[in-house]
Amino acid sequence: MTWLDLNRDLVWDLLGQHVRLAVPAVLISVVVAIVLGRIAWRWPRVGTVVLGAASLLYSVPALPLLIVVPVVLSIPLRSETNLVVALAVYGTALLAGTAADAFRSVDSQVREAAEAMGYSPTGIFWRIDLPLALPVLVSGIRVVTVSTVSLVTIGALVGISSLGSLLTDGFQRNIREEVATGVIGTMLLAVALDLLIVAIGRALTPWQHGTAAKATKSSAGAAA
Amino acid sequence: MGIEFQNVGKTYPDGTVAVADFSCTIPSHRTLALVGSSGSGKTTLMRMVNRMVDATVGAVLIDGRDVRELDKVALRRSIGYVPQAGGLLPHRRVVDNVATVPILNGVAKKTARAAAMDLLEVVGLDAGLASRYPAQLSGGQQQRVAVARALASEPNILLMDEPFGAVDPIVRRDLQDQLLQLQAELGKTIVLVTHDIDEAFRVGDEVVILKTGGIIAQVGTPQDIVAAPADDFVRDFVGTDRAERTLRTIHLDGQQVVVDGDDRPVGVLAQ
Numbered sequence: 001m002t003w004l005d006l007n008r009d010l011v012w013d014l015l016g017q018h019v020r021l022a023v024p025a026v027l028i029s030v031v032v033a034i035v036l037g038r039i040a041w042r043w044p045r046v047g048t049v050v051l052g053a054a055s056l057l058y059s060v061p062a063l064p065l066l067i068v069v070p071v072v073l074s075i076p077l078r079s080e081t082n083l084v085v086a087l088a089v090y091g092t093a094l095l096a097g098t099a100a101d102a103f104r105s106v107d108s109q110v111r112e113a114a115e116a117m118g119y120s121p122t123g124i125f126w127r128i129d130l131p132l133a134l135p136v137l138v139s140g141i142r143v144v145t146v147s148t149v150s151l152v153t154i155g156a157l158v159g160i161s162s163l164g165s166l167l168t169d170g171f172q173r174n175i176r177e178e179v180a181t182g183v184i185g186t187m188l189l190a191v192a193l194d195l196l197i198v199a200i201g202r203a204l205t206p207w208q209h210g211t212a213a214k215a216t217k218s219s220a221g222a223a224a
Numbered sequence: 225m226g227i228e229f230q231n232v233g234k235t236y237p238d239g240t241v242a243v244a245d246f247s248c249t250i251p252s253h254r255t256l257a258l259v260g261s262s263g264s265g266k267t268t269l270m271r272m273v274n275r276m277v278d279a280t281v282g283a284v285l286i287d288g289r290d291v292r293e294l295d296k297v298a299l300r301r302s303i304g305y306v307p308q309a310g311g312l313l314p315h316r317r318v319v320d321n322v323a324t325v326p327i328l329n330g331v332a333k334k335t336a337r338a339a340a341m342d343l344l345e346v347v348g349l350d351a352g353l354a355s356r357y358p359a360q361l362s363g364g365q366q367q368r369v370a371v372a373r374a375l376a377s378e379p380n381i382l383l384m385d386e387p388f389g390a391v392d393p394i395v396r397r398d399l400q401d402q403l404l405q406l407q408a409e410l411g412k413t414i415v416l417v418t419h420d421i422d423e424a425f426r427v428g429d430e431v432v433i434l435k436t437g438g439i440i441a442q443v444g445t446p447q448d449i450v451a452a453p454a455d456d457f458v459r460d461f462v463g464t465d466r467a468e469r470t471l472r473t474i475h476l477d478g479q480q481v482v483v484d485g486d487d488r489p490v491g492v493l494a495q
Contacts, residue, residue, distance in 0.1 A: 113311035116276050116383075117325055117373075118301030131315050207315045207357040 003177040011166070011181060018162040018189060022149045025084045029091025029144055034137070036092065037099020038125075051097050058093035062154050065089065083155040090151060091144045098140030102133035135208060138201035142194050149190040153182070163189070226252040226413050227273060227381065232282035233438075234268050242268040243438030245282070250430070252287075252380070253411040257428030259418050259461075265438030266417045270383050273415060274303045286381065301325055304374030304382040304412070309390030311370060312358040318344070318369050319354040325377040336376075343372040348402060364395035371403070375410070384416040388423065400426050421462055425450075433458055 004011065036054065040047025065086045070077045073085065106129050114128045153164025166182030169175075202209060227250040234242045243265040250256040258266040271277040272284045275296045283290045291299060312321050320327075322340035327333060344354060347368040358366055367387055374382055388396045400423060407414065418424050424431045425446040433441040433449065435457060442454040450469070453459040463469050467485030473493055474481050480493035 107310065107314070109308065109310045110313060112276070113305070113307040114313065116271075116274055116300055116305040116307065118297050118299075118328055120297050123328070128313065205315070207359070 003175060004181055007178075011163075011185065014161060014163050014165055015185060015189065018149070018152055018164075018186070021080060021083055021087070021152045021155065021160070021162055022145070022189075022193070025087035025091055025152075026141070026145050026148050028084070028088040029095050029148070030137075030141055032088065032092045033095035033099045033140075034130075036096040037101075037103060040096065040100040041103035047100060051100060054093040054096040056093075057089055062086065062090075062151065063157065066154070066158050078159045080160060082158075083152065083160045087148050087151055091148050094147060095140050095144050098143075099133075099137060102136035102140070103129055105136045106132040131204070134201065134205050138197060138205075141201075142197050145193050145197055146190045149193060150186060153186060226250045226254065226287070227256075227415065228285040228288075229269065229272070230283045230285065232269070232272060232279040232284060234265070234272070234277060235280050241437055243279075246438045246440065247282075248432060248440070248443065250413060250415065252413050254429045255407060255414040255416060255427055257416045257418060257424035257431045258434060259421055259424040259428075259431060260434030261419060261436075263436050264434035265436075266419075266434050267385060269434075269438060270385060270415050270417045273381070273383055274300045274305065276300075301329055301377060302379055302381075304377065304379040306367075306370045306374045306382065306384040306387040308386045309363060309367065312366055312373075314358050317355050317357060318349075318361070321358065321369055322373045322376050324373060329377060340372070340376060343375055344369075346375070346406070347372045362395075363391045364399060367391060367399055368402070371399075371406070375406075380413055382412045382414045384414065386418055387416070389418070389420070396423070403427060433461055 036050050040050050066082060067077070069075075069085050069089075070079070070082050073081070075081050110132065111124060111128055114124055119128065152162045153167055155162055156164030156168045163182050163185045166178050166185070170178030170182060229246055229248045232246050233244055236242060246265070246269060248256070258269055260266045268277050272279050273286070273291065275291055275294075278292065283292070285291070286294075313324065316324070319337055319340045322343055323331075323333070323336035326336040326339065331339075341351060341354060344351060349365060349368050349372070353361065353365065358369065361369065367390075370387065374384075388399045391399065404427065414427075416424075416427055418427075421433075424433075428446065430443065431446055431449055432443045435441045441461070442449055442458045449458065449462060450464070453462055453464050459465065468490075470485040471482050471490060474483055480495075482490045482493055484490055
């Protein structure tokens with residue numbers, strides 16, 4: 001463990017850097033994918049085109065994308081924004097279809113009852129559709145998070161530091177322990193963020209887990 | 225005044241005529257049951273009252289005002305709505321479901337929840353159920369919650385869309401009884417949609433029997449309709465000729481026993 005002992009500070013720095021690249025990319029993907037998913041759900045014909053384009057984007061290889069994005073946005077190749085944008089493109093492409101599915105998973109009877117009670121269209125989106133779409137949405141966000149965390153490492157190839165830098169550096173200098181640290185660190189980060197999302201998802205969807213019921217079931221006398 | 229349908233019709237863009245030409249007046253504090261099979265336009269007619277559907281011709285008036293002059297959202301919040309089974313908000317606890325419309329109307333959460341607890345009692349639900357989610361309730365309990373929720377904003381009008389259609393017959397009977405009891409106390413103007421003629425007869429002061437396309441086969445009190453079905457369609461729909469509706473009396477031990485067409489005893493004639 002000598003290499004890790006000597007480079008502890010570097011690993012922590014790169015881990016922090018990794019998080020700073022992955023988290024904004026995931027957040028942007030989630031917001032854009034929800035918007036696209038909503039459009040696809042609302043207007044299925046437009047949706048087919050949008051979702052088709054999204055899956056096409058996902059098939060663009062990562063390295064060319066990292067070259068194209070700076071040209072389009074006129075930002076430096078090695079800027080963090082470049083990588084965040086590229087990762088957000090992938091994340092959105094991966095999540096948009098799931099977001100459309102998530103809105104389709106909401107029971108139309110519930111939505112209609114809410115409308116009939118006097119929810120405004122915005123109210124229905126924020127208070128009915130979005131919360132009820134969460135279970136499906138969360139499963140999609142988990143996939144995007146894990147994939148984004150591992151894709152961040154590619155940035156090292158164009159000089160954007162992250163745990164991926166341990167891979168490039170370790171290969172070049174033939175330090176096996178450094179490569180292993182990069183791989184394991186990336187995996188651990190992916191698992192940690194995944195668990196965090198599961199926890200947030202559970203906290204946001206208490207009706208899915210029935211905690212309140214088990215507590216009151218014995219005391220409540222049913223009337224009908 | 226109540227609710228007035230004036231020659232309303234609804235034709236969908238694809239040319240389907242859901243309702244051709246329907247007129248009817250529901251006096252305040254009365255219950256109108258719209259009954260018919262699927263395709264009769266009964267739900268479409270009810271949904272015109274809270275503008276979930278807008279009539280393509282004619283007008284629906286509430287206390288003399290055309291509903292199309294009113295803001296949709298405000299109109300809907302002023303009308304109690306009892307959806308079919310499954311219309312509760314699955315992600316809200318029972319108490320919050322009941323408090324929904326008052327909170328939308330700006331009532332403080334605490335006040336609305338307290339009022340909701342009282343309403344649960346009114347519809348015969350144990351306070352212990354308040355913190356549950358709808359999926360944790362039986363079908364009958366869910367529909368009681370739906371009724372409580374519709375009453376929460378103290379509306380003058382209640383719209384009920386096959387409210388008891390998905391529960392078993394015994395529970396349905398309980399729920400109908402409770403509705404009658406509530407209605408005796410509260411005196412709402414109710415439009416109830418059902419495909420069950422027995423429910424229409426039990427709950428409705430007036431019953432409208434609809435044919436395909438919202439054509440009125442007969443309007444009248446349940447007694448009127450049973451006594452004098454307008455035509456074969458009504459006779460068939462009501463089941464005038466069915467064994468359980470063709471009653472006669474026989475003398476037995478000095479009592480007048482009522483039996484149905486299959487000679488099954490129904491009860492004893494009151495002297």
